[in-house]
Amino acid sequence: MSGRVLxxxxxxxxxxxxxxxxxxxxxxxxxVGSGEEAVxxxxxxxxxxxxxxxGLPGMDGFATLRALRPATRxxxxxxxxxxxxxxxVRALDAGADDYVVKPFGTEELVARIRAVLRRQANLTxxxxxxxxxDLEIDLARRLVSVKGQAVHLTPTEYELLRYLxxxxxxxxxxxxxxxxxxxxxxxxxxxxxRYVVAQIRKKLGDDPANPRYIVNEPGVGYRLxx
Amino acid sequence: MTLRRFAPYAVAVGGAIAVTVAIGLVTAxxxxxxxxxxxxxxxxxxxxxxxxxxxxxxxxxxxLLYDFFFVPPLGTFSVRGPAExxxxxxxxxxxxxxxxxxxxxxxxxxxAEALARDSRSLYELATAMLxxxxxxxxxxxxxxRVRRLESVARFAVVGVASGQAVQLAGSALTPDELKQALWxxxxxxxxxxxxxxxxxxxxxxxxxxxxxxxxxxTSGVVVVAVGARDADDAERRMxxxxxxxxxxxxxxxxxxxxxxxxxxxxxxxRLKAAILSSLSHELKSPLASLRAGLTALAAPQAGLQPxxxxxxxxxxxxASRLDHMVGDLLALSRLEAGLETxxxxxxxxxxxxGSVGQLRGRLQGHDVTVRIPDDLPxxxxxxxxxxxxxxxxxxxxxxxxxxxxxxEIGALxxxxxxxxxxxxxxxxxxxxDLEHVFDTFWTTRSSGSGLGLxxxxxxxxxHGGTIRAENRRRGPRFTFTLPLARVPMSR
Numbered sequence: 001m002s003g004r005v006l007x008x009x010x011x012x013x014x015x016x017x018x019x020x021x022x023x024x025x026x027x028x029x030x031x032v033g034s035g036e037e038a039v040x041x042x043x044x045x046x047x048x049x050x051x052x053x054x055g056l057p058g059m060d061g062f063a064t065l066r067a068l069r070p071a072t073r074x075x076x077x078x079x080x081x082x083x084x085x086x087x088x089v090r091a092l093d094a095g096a097d098d099y100v101v102k103p104f105g106t107e108e109l110v111a112r113i114r115a116v117l118r119r120q121a122n123l124t125x126x127x128x129x130x131x132x133x134d135l136e137i138d139l140a141r142r143l144v145s146v147k148g149q150a151v152h153l154t155p156t157e158y159e160l161l162r163y164l165x166x167x168x169x170x171x172x173x174x175x176x177x178x179x180x181x182x183x184x185x186x187x188x189x190x191x192x193x194r195y196v197v198a199q200i201r202k203k204l205g206d207d208p209a210n211p212r213y214i215v216n217e218p219g220v221g222y223r224l225x226x
Numbered sequence: 227m228t229l230r231r232f233a234p235y236a237v238a239v240g241g242a243i244a245v246t247v248a249i250g251l252v253t254a255x256x257x258x259x260x261x262x263x264x265x266x267x268x269x270x271x272x273x274x275x276x277x278x279x280x281x282x283x284x285x286x287x288x289x290l291l292y293d294f295f296f297v298p299p300l301g302t303f304s305v306r307g308p309a310e311x312x313x314x315x316x317x318x319x320x321x322x323x324x325x326x327x328x329x330x331x332x333x334x335x336x337x338a339e340a341l342a343r344d345s346r347s348l349y350e351l352a353t354a355m356l357x358x359x360x361x362x363x364x365x366x367x368x369x370x371r372v373r374r375l376e377s378v379a380r381f382a383v384v385g386v387a388s389g390q391a392v393q394l395a396g397s398a399l400t401p402d403e404l405k406q407a408l409w410x411x412x413x414x415x416x417x418x419x420x421x422x423x424x425x426x427x428x429x430x431x432x433x434x435x436x437x438x439x440x441x442x443x444t445s446g447v448v449v450v451a452v453g454a455r456d457a458d459d460a461e462r463r464m465x466x467x468x469x470x471x472x473x474x475x476x477x478x479x480x481x482x483x484x485x486x487x488x489x490x491x492x493x494x495x496r497l498k499a500a501i502l503s504s505l506s507h508e509l510k511s512p513l514a515s516l517r518a519g520l521t522a523l524a525a526p527q528a529g530l531q532p533x534x535x536x537x538x539x540x541x542x543x544x545a546s547r548l549d550h551m552v553g554d555l556l557a558l559s560r561l562e563a564g565l566e567t568x569x570x571x572x573x574x575x576x577x578x579x580g581s582v583g584q585l586r587g588r589l590q591g592h593d594v595t596v597r598i599p600d601d602l603p604x605x606x607x608x609x610x611x612x613x614x615x616x617x618x619x620x621x622x623x624x625x626x627x628x629x630x631x632x633x634e635i636g637a638l639x640x641x642x643x644x645x646x647x648x649x650x651x652x653x654x655x656x657x658x659d660l661e662h663v664f665d666t667f668w669t670t671r672s673s674g675s676g677l678g679l680x681x682x683x684x685x686x687x688x689h690g691g692t693i694r695a696e697n698r699r700r701g702p703r704f705t706f707t708l709p710l711a712r713v714p715m716s717r
Contacts, residue, residue: 013515021522055507081510082503082553085610103514103549105542106521198573208575209582209596209635216580219610 003048003117006074007031008038008064010057018051021106027113035059035067042072048120049113052096054080054087062094069095075116079104085219089173092220097170115169115226122168130165132225135204135213137165146204156181157200160193161224164214169226171217197222234276238284241268246291253296262292262313266320273325277332285321289314340460347371348467355471361479365395368472372396372450377461380438380451383472386411387445387483394479399449403438407447410440419452421469425462428452441469446476498563502556509552517545547675554677557614558666561684567608569689571711574598574605574637574646581616582635588624589633597636605644606711611685616648618678619704623650625671626702644710649703655695663695682706 005027007018015031022029030045032038035056042050050068054061061078068076075097080087088099097116100109122130128140134147139162144151153161159181164172177193197214200206206213215223245268249261265288273281293303297310351371355364365383372381382396384407391408393399399407410417418439419428428439441448448469452462520542522528524535575598582589582596605612616635623633631651638645655663662668664683669676686693686706693706 011511011515014511014518017515017518017522020528021518021525024522024525024527081514082506082556102510103517103545105517105546106525109518194573194576198576207579207596208573209578209598210594211579211583215583216576218577218580218584218613 002026002028003113004028004030004045005113006038006041006045006047006050008033008035008050008056009053009079010034010055014053018106018109022110022113025106025110035061035064038064039067039071042068042074046072047074048117050074050076051100051109051113052076052078053102054078054083054091062090065091065094065096075120077112077116088171088217088220089175092171092173093176099171119167119169119226123166130168130224132165132168132213137161139165144204151203153200153203157196157203160196161200161214164222164224168224171220171223173221175221177221193222234272234280235283238272238276238280239287241272242284242287242291245288246295249292250295262296262317265289265292265317269317269321270324273321273323274328276325277329278322278325281321281325282318285317289317337460344460344464344467348464348471351468352471355475361475361482362394365472365475368468368475369396372465372468375461375465377452377458378450378465380449382449383446383476384408384411384449385446385476385479387480391447394446394476396449399438403449406438407440407449411442411447414442416441419450421466424466425459426450426452426465426469427462443469443473444477445480446472448472495563502560502563506552506556509556510549513545513549513552517542517549520545551675551677554675554681557681558677558684561681561688567611567688569606569608571604572607572609572612574602574644574708577605577607577609577613578616578635578637580609580613581620584617585620585624589620591630592624592627593630593632595632595634595636597634597638599638602637603639603644604711605708607689607708608685612689612708615682615685615706616646618682619648622678622704623648626650626652628652628701632700639710642710644708645705646708647703647705649698650701652701654697655702657697660695660697664693679704 005022007015007022007029009015009018009031010033012033015033019029019031030041030047032041036059038050038052041047050072052061052064052068056064059067061080065076065078068074076095078088078091078096078099079102080091080099081102083091083099083101091099097119098112100112128138130137130139136143136145136148138144142158142162144153144158144161160177163177163180174193181196182192198208201208201211201214204213211225213225215225217223242265245264249264252258252261265285268288269281269285272284290303292313293310294301351367354367358364358367369381369383372378380397382399382403383394384399384404385392385394386408389408389412391404391411393404406417416429416439418437419426419441421427421441426441438449438451441450450465450469452465520538523530524538524542526535530538575596578596578598582594620633620635627633627650633651634647634649636647636649659670664679665676666680667676668680682704683693686708690709691707693704695702695704697703
């Protein structure tokens with residue numbers, strides 16, 4: 001699998017290293033040094049993935065992320081040096097598909113890029129069945145099963161799992177889960193999502209201390225292992 | 227001057243003559259008794275209007291005229307019988323009593339007017355003070371007002387903050403006087419004068435204008451030289467009131483200074499956080515380029531020889547180690563800077579799940595057992611920080627476990643007391659080292675930073691818990707305690 005990757009980083013060394021590393025893995029790479037250029041290039045070149053560094057001079061990473069969203073349907077992977085959990089949540093809620101903490105190795109980055117590309121392909125294919133190991137979620141028929149055994153979930157539990165399944169592999173913040181599952185007027189706190197996730201895990205036979213399906217993203221939220 | 231002084235007496239005598247003429251006119255027409263009461267009216271009016279002197283003069287003149295013209299034998303001043311004598315006494319008594327009443331009323335009125343004047347000027351001063359942003363200029367207004375008091379020779383306001391006396395307003399003080407002011411403040415003792423019942427009372431018996439008195443206030447001292455010979459209650463009261471205002475202003479100054487200091491501290495905390503975050507960026511950015519470049523070249527497609535690729539991956543491991551150490555150092559300095567923890571109720575199994583997930587790759591090849599009871603009550607912790615504790619202890623276990631050795635993570639609650647542990651199969655820790663393993667930079671391996679366990683200890687202690695190391699049958703075990711959540715999570 002290959003694709004177009006737009007690298008947005010103000011450091012020339014980083015641009016050069018990423019361009020080389022990603023090209024060795026058969027990606028088509030372009031690199032720019034500012035948010036403004038990123039928005040222009042994203043509209044003109046139509047990349048599949050944008051690697052966006054949050055610490056940009058001028059128009060900062062978050063502003064660029066907001067500007068990118070109407071301009072492109074590319075997956076955005078946010079890249080940052082020691083981001084706080086709040087930054088990660090903010091980036092995810094602003095439309096980022098994933099985040100990678102700097103410094104990282106090329107292999108790790110390539111794995112993340114492939115994961116978001118695969119997710120995008122699944123989304124566009126309209127494939128109604130999401131799989132995570134032995135877990136199968138049939139979105140069309142609203143059926144959940146583990147190793148072929150049907151699992152009965154309450155409507156709330158199903159909604160939460162469905163949202164994670166729709167974005168399988170992507171970390172979803174507590175805030176997003178609350179809004180998606182309980183609606184805009186969700187009075188709840190993170191406690192609600194934790195409680196429901198604990199219930200789902202119990203029904204799926206998943207061990208919270210060593211989860212196979214729903215994974216904790218400390219300080220951020222949850223992710224369904226793709 | 228003399229004319230004005232004698233005018234009331236002239237009016238008194240003139241009035242008595244006029245009343246006599248009026249009585250004469252009335253008696254000429256008809257015989258009416260008790261007309262002498264008209265004199266009483268006159269005396270009353272005189273007493274109320276001018277006081278005792280003119281009233282007495284009026285009553286004597288009235289008696290003489292009455293006696294001469296209306297009391298038989300007419301045309302003489304002779305007093306016959308007790309009736310006339312009584313009449314004279316009544317007139318005199320009325321004159322004295324009414325004039326006394328009028329005089330005391332007038333005095334009360336003039337005191338009330340003085341008080342009203344004082345409070346008006348204090349009010350104006352207070353309003354001006356409140357409008358003045360600068361406390362020192364407001365204090366100068368007070369000092370200016372004090373200078374208008376005739377009995378005050380000198381007046382100065384001294385502020386005291388952190389053991390330093392600073393003159394803020396009023397007449398200049400000598401260094402010795404400043405020293406004396408500081409002494410008075412620090413010992414809470416008035417020197418030379420006291421404020422008693424809202425009045426400044428000089429303690430010296432002889433009035434010496436140039437010797438200053440020191441009055442300690444809540445956050446400063448007032449230095450004032452009052453002449454004892456100019457003793458005037460109204461001025462003393464005014465002075466005490468003005469000193470009260472100065473006290474309020476000094477208090478306001480202290481509050482402002484403290485607020486500024488607090489802002490300064492807050493700013494320095496923000497600065498610390500900003501330096502840490504900028505430092506992390508400065509240190510990690512070059513490492514990021516380094517690792518991205520090294521790992522790019524390690525791809526088979528780069529066309530390097532296997533031994534060259536091996537060299538690159540060695541270099542990348544070193545860069546990773548450096549990155550890890552920088553991260554640990556920054557985490558440690560953040561903990562030392564006392565950055566906030568966000569404590570919430572968490573299931574401990576979830577926290578373990580997060581850390582295990584992050585270390586999944588490195589845990590492969592080890593037999594990992596998790597012993598956490600299903601009904602374990604939640605803990606009240608900062609998710610990210612305690613996740614780091616579990617992660618650091620797991621990394622330590624991976625580091626020290628024998629090849630393929632078992633690693634166990636467990637937790638339990640005994641008597642409302644939460645305890646968790648991470649244990650690995652492997653060599654025991656030397657007994658002498660057990661108490662040092664949590665020390666910052668303490669390590670027995672050249673590859674260790676000596677920070678992971680130190681960070682674990684700081685985090686656990688920041689949660690009010692304890693952490694200890696011990697040797698079990700299989701190998702070393704690290705045990706730590708955490709606070710239980712007050713609200714149970716199950717519903």
